[in-house]
Amino acid sequence: MGIGPWGCWRLDDRGFGVVRRTVAGARFGVxxxxxxxxxxxxxxxxTLLLLAYLALHWPVEKTSWAEWFxxxxxxxxxxxxxxxxxxxxxxxxxxxFMDYVKNAGVRLSLHVVVILLLVAYFVWVVEILWSLPVAA
Amino acid sequence: xxxxxxxxxxxxxxxLPIGAVVSILHxxxxxxxxxxxxxxLYAFQISLSTTNHYKIESYIYSGIFKFFIVIWVMxxxxxxxxxxRLISFDLHLGTHRLSARRSAFxxxxxxxxxxxxxxxxxx
Numbered sequence: 001m002g003i004g005p006w007g008c009w010r011l012d013d014r015g016f017g018v019v020r021r022t023v024a025g026a027r028f029g030v031x032x033x034x035x036x037x038x039x040x041x042x043x044x045x046x047t048l049l050l051l052a053y054l055a056l057h058w059p060v061e062k063t064s065w066a067e068w069f070x071x072x073x074x075x076x077x078x079x080x081x082x083x084x085x086x087x088x089x090x091x092x093x094x095x096x097f098m099d100y101v102k103n104a105g106v107r108l109s110l111h112v113v114v115i116l117l118l119v120a121y122f123v124w125v126v127e128i129l130w131s132l133p134v135a136a
Numbered sequence: 137x138x139x140x141x142x143x144x145x146x147x148x149x150x151x152l153p154i155g156a157v158v159s160i161l162h163x164x165x166x167x168x169x170x171x172x173x174x175x176x177l178y179a180f181q182i183s184l185s186t187t188n189h190y191k192i193e194s195y196i197y198s199g200i201f202k203f204f205i206v207i208w209v210m211x212x213x214x215x216x217x218x219x220x221r222l223i224s225f226d227l228h229l230g231t232h233r234l235s236a237r238r239s240a241f242x243x244x245x246x247x248x249x250x251x252x253x254x255x256x257x258x259x
Contacts, residue, residue, distance in 0.1 A: 040219050
């Protein structure tokens, strides 16, 4: 019987080999890998956009900065960027916990804490972006 | 009769290949970026606020707060570079051992130069 970070092999009542998976076990899927890459790529593009703005408007004064973020396209793009950031961060932190935290209970708790934090941050970003007065 | 070959994999004492250094720094900067998120979000909020937070702004743009923002930006820049290297591997570019070593070297150099420039810009 082998034991992996995701569970252990054993035979069930009918003699079939099954894996007993821990609920906070490893999920090495293509989906999470793809999420991290796509989110990272979008963030890279958004970063370029930000840098371009800073380069063109340096030194940036506060009113023009706020003006720019008030543009509806910019608001959506920024919200998506933060969404991408939090998804990317989630996959990254999950990988770290899977690699270094052996105890399933501790790992599950850490996952929950990180998820809650990231969701809270996302709500905060929505509040930041949508409490601005609407652009003309 | 055949003893298993000794293996020495204590990561803290062996000489890490350059790719391993890039990789662990990538992971460490990732954690730093995550942990300092509230600081960055707060600065973002203040930067967009329409009311005059003069006292808060003078606090933010100086001292320990600014220090953390700058650290975050430096970590972001390095993490981005190392991430681009990883994406190029996903696209099967530069996966040959020597190319990978060269790209690892450049990630470290550009990361350090970038951090220096960011530090100079900030102060």
